[in-house]
Amino acid sequence: MRNPSTETIERALYDERSVLRLHGFRNTMWVMTPSMASAMFWSTSFKLAQAQTKRLVGLVESNAITDDAGRWVAGGKATLLTELAGRGTATTRELGAACPQYAARLEVQGASVSAHSRLMMCLGFDGSIVRTRPQGTWVSSQYVWAPMGRWIGGGLPASDPETAAASVLDAYLRAFGPVTTTDIRWWTGWAAGLARETIAAIGAVSVRIDDGEAWMAADDFGHGNDVPAPWVAFLPSLDPTTMGWKQRGWYLMSADAERLFDRNGNAGPTVWMDGRVVGGWGQAEDGEIRYALFDDEAGARIDEVEAEAHRVATFYGETRHRPRFPTPTQRELY
Numbered sequence: 001m002r003n004p005s006t007e008t009i010e011r012a013l014y015d016e017r018s019v020l021r022l023h024g025f026r027n028t029m030w031v032m033t034p035s036m037a038s039a040m041f042w043s044t045s046f047k048l049a050q051a052q053t054k055r056l057v058g059l060v061e062s063n064a065i066t067d068d069a070g071r072w073v074a075g076g077k078a079t080l081l082t083e084l085a086g087r088g089t090a091t092t093r094e095l096g097a098a099c100p101q102y103a104a105r106l107e108v109q110g111a112s113v114s115a116h117s118r119l120m121m122c123l124g125f126d127g128s129i130v131r132t133r134p135q136g137t138w139v140s141s142q143y144v145w146a147p148m149g150r151w152i153g154g155g156l157p158a159s160d161p162e163t164a165a166a167s168v169l170d171a172y173l174r175a176f177g178p179v180t181t182t183d184i185r186w187w188t189g190w191a192a193g194l195a196r197e198t199i200a201a202i203g204a205v206s207v208r209i210d211d212g213e214a215w216m217a218a219d220d221f222g223h224g225n226d227v228p229a230p231w232v233a234f235l236p237s238l239d240p241t242t243m244g245w246k247q248r249g250w251y252l253m254s255a256d257a258e259r260l261f262d263r264n265g266n267a268g269p270t271v272w273m274d275g276r277v278v279g280g281w282g283q284a285e286d287g288e289i290r291y292a293l294f295d296d297e298a299g300a301r302i303d304e305v306e307a308e309a310h311r312v313a314t315f316y317g318e319t320r321h322r323p324r325f326p327t328p329t330q331r332e333l334y
Contacts, residue, residue, distance in 0.1 A: 004315070006138050014133050017152055021131045023048065023124055026189045028238070036171065038156040041127050042164035044188060049125035053077075056118050063106050065115065076102040076119045081128055081147070089132060089146045092117050120145065127156050139321045165190075165198045170217060176244045178207050178214035186246030211247050232304045233272045234281050234289070234312045237323040242267040242277070251276040256294045259329045268327030271305065273298050280329035281309070283321060289313045290333040 001008070012018045013031070024030050024040040027048055032040060053073060060069035076099075083098050084090050096103040096116040104115045123129045130151045131143035149155040159167075172187055173179065179187075184195050204215040235242055248257065260268050260280050271279035271291055278295035289309040293299055323330070 006315075010133075010138065020152060022127065023121075025187060034152050035157060036167070038159055039164040039167035039171075041156050042159040042161050043168050044165075044190070045125060045127065046161075048189075049122065049127070052125045053122050056115075056122055059106050059108060059118070060115065063104075065104050065106070073119065073122075076116065077123055077126075077128075080116060080119055081123060084129060084145055085147050085150075088150070089144050091135065091142070091144055092120050095120065095145075137319050139319055162198075162201065165194060166202050169198045169204070170202050173202075173204060173215060173217040174220055177216040177220060178209055179245060180209075180211055180214050180247055182247055183245045184215070187244065210250065228274075230274055230301075230304075231272075232301065232308045234291070234308050235270050235272060237268050237325075238266060239270070241272075242270050253277075253294070259294070260327050262325045262327060264325075266325050268323060268325070268330055271298070271308075273301065273304075280327060280333075281312075282326075282330040282333040283313075283316060284334065285320065287313060287316060287318070287320065289316075292329050292333060 013020070017034075019031050019033055020037055021029055021031055022037045022041065022045065024032075024037075024045045030037070030040065057069045057073050060066060060072055066072040079099050079102060080095050083095055087094075090098075092114075096114055099116060102116045102119060105112050106115050106118065120129065124131070124145075127148055129145050130148045132146050132151065133144050134140040135142040135144065168188065169184065172184065176183070176187070181192075181195055181199070184190070184199070185192065188195070190198075199215055203218045205218050205221075207214050207216055242260075245251075252260075256277060260270055260277065262268070269281045270277045271281055271293065273295070276295075278298040279291055279293040281289055281291035284290055289312050291305065291309060293305070298305065326334070
């Protein structure tokens with residue numbers, strides 16, 4: 001979106017429902033159209049869902065909640081889904097109060113969490129339920145849930161895994177190509193075998209870049225000489241552009257990456273200039289957008305940087321947001 005607004009985004013998410021939230025690649029929450037969400041689900045998410053349920057069964061066993069953890073988890077998912085279907089929409093708290101037999105406490109890595117919240121997360125991975133409006137402001141992490149089938153009518157369109165993977169990779173190549181096999185596996189979280197098979201299935205074209213062999217969609221040539229006008233952008237944490245490639249040397253200096261990513265590879269807010277990362281930014285308590293530039297050439301265009309910082313501050317308005325994983329640069333700025 002060239003001119004995003006919270007109103008436009010909320011209308012797409014909650015009124016038109018032309019996009020929805022779903023856990024997918026790399027166990028991350030994404031916003032996608034229903035058709036692309038279906039492709040992500042059938043190529044990737046359904047396997048992640050199985051792993052999440054298996055992990056929860058292990059937690060229930062280790063916390064000695066019941067003698068038959070698998071049956072307990074399956075029953076909990078079914079009960080909560082039925083309760084949600086009867087209500088139409090509900091929060092995790094409301095469902096826990098309605099189904100207290102599944103609200104047991106679980107110790108997870110030194111923290112105490114409710115079992116029903118983990119059951120709801122598994123149902124989300126399953127594609128059975130969807131996050132709708134948040135409680136509070138648009139940056140809140142507490143959501144009202146709805147059955148997926150009711151929210152978008154019929155649920156996620158069905159697809160076989162091979163066709164779904166082909167749709168995912170074709171879309172990725174068209175948005176990010178040329179990309180290496182390493183980039184593809186990073187973006188999708190796929191195993192090497194699935195990546196190779198899908199590259200062959202869609203007839204991706206091999207090209208040479210500085211990092212070696214890369215791939216493009218077969219009919220996606222002819223744009224290489226397009227030169228966009230100079231631009232500056234402040235992109236948020238986990239922005240798909242920053243996260244789009246595993247091999248980032250062509251747009252991000254390795255020394256700068258240490259200041260902008262956490263230990264798990266999560267990107268913090270970045271300052272971009274003409275297709276490369278030149279700094280990082282963060283929001284102060286008073287709403288001021290603070291930034292740090294790592295590139296001497298970027299300093300010569302400080303008026304453009306200041307204008308973008310002002311635009312982002314206007315977008316946030318009175319809303320305050322701190323990422324859950326502050327990067328070294330953000331800690332310096334705060």
